[in-house]
Amino acid sequence: MDRRDAAVTLPWMGSGTELITRAVDALPDDALRAPSALPGWSRAHVVAHVARNAEALTRLATWARTGVETPMYPSREHRAAEIESSAQAPVDVLRAELVTTAEELDAALAALDDITWRAEVRSALGRPIPAAEIPWMRVREVWLHAVDLDAGVSVADVAPDVVDTLLDDSTGTLSAADGCPSAVLAPGDRERTWTLGPASDHPVQIRGSAAQVLGWLVGRGGTVEAVAADGAPTVVPAPPRWL
Numbered sequence: 001m002d003r004r005d006a007a008v009t010l011p012w013m014g015s016g017t018e019l020i021t022r023a024v025d026a027l028p029d030d031a032l033r034a035p036s037a038l039p040g041w042s043r044a045h046v047v048a049h050v051a052r053n054a055e056a057l058t059r060l061a062t063w064a065r066t067g068v069e070t071p072m073y074p075s076r077e078h079r080a081a082e083i084e085s086s087a088q089a090p091v092d093v094l095r096a097e098l099v100t101t102a103e104e105l106d107a108a109l110a111a112l113d114d115i116t117w118r119a120e121v122r123s124a125l126g127r128p129i130p131a132a133e134i135p136w137m138r139v140r141e142v143w144l145h146a147v148d149l150d151a152g153v154s155v156a157d158v159a160p161d162v163v164d165t166l167l168d169d170s171t172g173t174l175s176a177a178d179g180c181p182s183a184v185l186a187p188g189d190r191e192r193t194w195t196l197g198p199a200s201d202h203p204v205q206i207r208g209s210a211a212q213v214l215g216w217l218v219g220r221g222g223t224v225e226a227v228a229a230d231g232a233p234t235v236v237p238a239p240p241r242w243l
Contacts, residue, residue, distance in 0.1 A: 001165045006117060009135035010109065012162050016142030017102045020050060023151045024098055029091045037150040037221070041087075046148050047094045048086035052079070053141050054101035056124070057134050061108035064119035064131035072124045079124070109135060140166065140243065147220050155215035155222055163210050164190070170218050170242050171196050181237035183226075187213050196239070202229035204237060218242045 001008055024032070024047055036043045056072035056079075063070045073079040086094070117132045143162055146153045158166070167185065171194045174180050182200035186193045187210035196217070197203070206213055208224035215222020217239050228234040 001161055001168075003136040003165060003169065004130060004132040006109070006132055006135050008161075009139055012139045012159065013135045013142065014106075015159060016139055016146065016162070019153060019157065020142050020146035020149070021098060021102075023146050023149050023153050024095060027149075027151055031151070032091050032094065035150070037148045041148075043149050043151065044089075044091070044094055045083060045087040046145050047098050048089070049083050050141060050145050051094070051097040051101045052082055052086060054105040054138070057138055058101070058105045058108045060121045060134050061105070061112060061131060063121045064116045064134075065108070065111055067119070071122065076124075105138065136165075136169075140169070144218065144220065144243065147215075155211040155220050156209075158211060158214070160210070163214050166214055166218070167194050167210065170214070174217070174240050174242055177240035180240050183237060185213050185217070204228060204234060206236070 003009065024043075027043065032044045032047065033042055035041070036046045038046065041049075059070040059072060062068075073082075086097075089097075112131060117130065119131050120128050121131055121134075123129055123137070139162060143158050143166075147155055147158070155163070171185065175195070175197050180197040182197040182203040183206050184193050184195055184203050185206045188207060189209050194213075195203075196206075205227045206216065206224050207227060208216070208222060212222035212224050214220070216224045216236070219239075219241060224236060226234045226236040
């Protein structure tokens with residue numbers, strides 16, 4: 001799938017927003033203060049992050065529409081401090097902001113046209129991107145952080161097309177990271193494979209369902225098996241950290 005095709009990614013974004021909102025709505029207030037699956041973060045931190053991310057992406061959409069530079073965040077330190085502060089807000093504020101910031105992002109993206117979708121902005125890491133990539137950036141956030149809440153959503157709940165496109169995205173990014181193992185990702189429920197890491201004559205093959213392989217690759221708990229080039233079981237390698 002084309003990660004820059006808003007006709008495809010906007011519906012994914014909407015579905016992921018609905019998923020994480022339902023998961024948060026189902027949690028009692030005190031459960032929002034409990035630990036999430038992310039080290040050092042409570043569920044409130046995850047919700048705060050997703051809300052602040054919507055605001056940051058709204059800034060990018062506004063930049064694309066107006067031509068006035070409005071970066072996602074002033075700095076990484078400011079981003080971290082804002083999440084920490086937001087996570088301490090009353091739970092009714094957190095719940096409301098999860099919804100309202102998503103609605104504001106929807107409106108900002110709806111204001112783009114054929115020309116402004118192609119306008120160049122920059123990601124939080126400074127990478128030049130067309131505005132058409134903004135919905136995909138949000139897709140990653142809402143679907144994966146719904147899993148990170150540790151509130152009953154798993155990678156098995158991620159839409160199949162989103163799973164495949166996340167595998168496209170993450171293998172491309174991680175393959176360039178230091179220490180990335182050489183592997184072929186071969187989900188048993190897909191007819192295609194994904195290549196990870198540097199070229200190798202004897203890559204390890206990673207097997208499982210596509211969702212399990214994605215969970216393993218992006219650190220969201222997927223259980224997979226590894227098979228060496230001779231067909232013998234081998235140790236599952238550890239991929240670099242992604243997002």
